[in-house]
Amino acid sequence: MIFFAVPSSILRPKSTCKRTYLMSQFISLSSPSSVQSLDMSEENNHHCPDYTELRSNMQNLAKSGGITKALQAFRLMRTAGPGKPTVYDYNSLVNCYLKSENVCLHDLSALYTEMSTLGLYPNASTFNTFLKGLNLLGESKIALWVTIEMCNYAFTPSFSSLSNLLKKCSDSMDLEEAITVLDLMMGLFKEASNCLNKMATDACYYPTVRTYTTIIKCWCDNGRVQEALSLLSQMEKRGLNPDIVTYNIILRALSNQNMVDEIFDLFQTIYQKDIPPDCYTATALSGLLKKGNLVIARSLLRDIIVTCGSDIDVAVYNVDLYCLISCFKFKEVSSLIKRMRKKGIEPNNITFNTILKGFCESKPMDEALEYFKSLKNPDLVSFNTILSTACKKGDIQMVKMVIDLMGNEGFELNVVGFTCLMVYYSNVGEINDCLDVFEHMISCGPTPSMVTINALMFGLCKNGELEAAYWFLCNLESFGFLPDSRTYKILERKCKVEGLNPDNRIKNRMISILKEMITNGHLHYGS
């Protein structure tokens, strides 16, 4: 609710939005036992506010700037059930307070203290929200303290928030503080290589193949394959020979990014060095399959399976199965399963879910559902697979049925399920309901992922809400998210379709939108 206050206001009329059957169903699914009777005041003895009502009351009090009453309302939320209020509620409290016209350091400090009093464990958004408030107040010294506290909690401040802080410190000639911020900015980017260099100069801590591999994995997981490759050559220069584990990690990253030439080079190196590939080498190719490079992936996979001989495990069979299904070779699926069992390898849930996905993508819905019902132990991924298909097809009856079924089987919607629902709503043009789902995630969890963010970005663009999409992109960081390459691509593509120059379009639109938001009192910070 709070997170999306601005774009919602762009999209919606002032009247309250409708709650569909589906919305109430999944909200009750995500917080099944949170509704309890509670007296709010003596005059209101017969009224029993639920969690949503308590939260809304707390938010309104915080927005009006009455910090004492807002904190009382926040504490009252404890009566709404175990685990309440959540850290999301707490972040919402702080965010609402920042929207009031009475923001002062004393109150902000009282709010910070409340976190430890109630034993709440902060998340990255908690710190980003406080930093936003301190930025608003121009309190750079305290902002630096909060940033260090954020690092102590093992969260990483964004580069731009550090950059902003650095500017503030430099402007006020706080040289010592500016150097501290600069130091923090340099851990973000140079920590790993500095650490390696320091280790290399000290014989006692000389980095090993495993040390390098650990860091290479970190780079790969963050999509920084080029850095990973340069680290690979650095370790070789230092006389450390990468082994199959190192190569598998790099191969997986290359495969995920569809870097075919580099994959061939890597295989050439592996074979030249006479390092035999293993099961992990085979499964590292799944990214290539997902990118549609079926012929190359299958040929490499075949070679590996021949080399591995009888050592292949269930994961390799699953990737092989993925190949068959991607090539629509359903008739060969049962013989593969038979081969697995003959070798004493029992198919697992991943095997069945891979087949289910195949049914969902290339068979009529009733056949997919039939296969789903035949599963002995469907897990959350099975449910999400069928839910995703129903959502993509815009089949509301099926969506309802799957959600009801999940509830009956004791499964709660996770971030993937919620994202599927957002996709459904944006596909059928119900962008307000899509926003409702997103607001629900922000307020009550589960925490949205970058896939969720991009699904929303896609939904906004698809429904012609470019202004909201630009606003959303430009404000992501303030709320603890960093746009990835896909986020930008979605906007770029939309601009191309409309024959617009993305740079000018974004720039001009943003200026006018921000001006309008400031005029209307929606935006209180940054610019």
Place this chain on the structure above:
DNA sequence: GTAGGGTTAG
């Protein structure tokens, strides 16, 4: 007893 790797859903 001690460091690093994979396959299914958004």
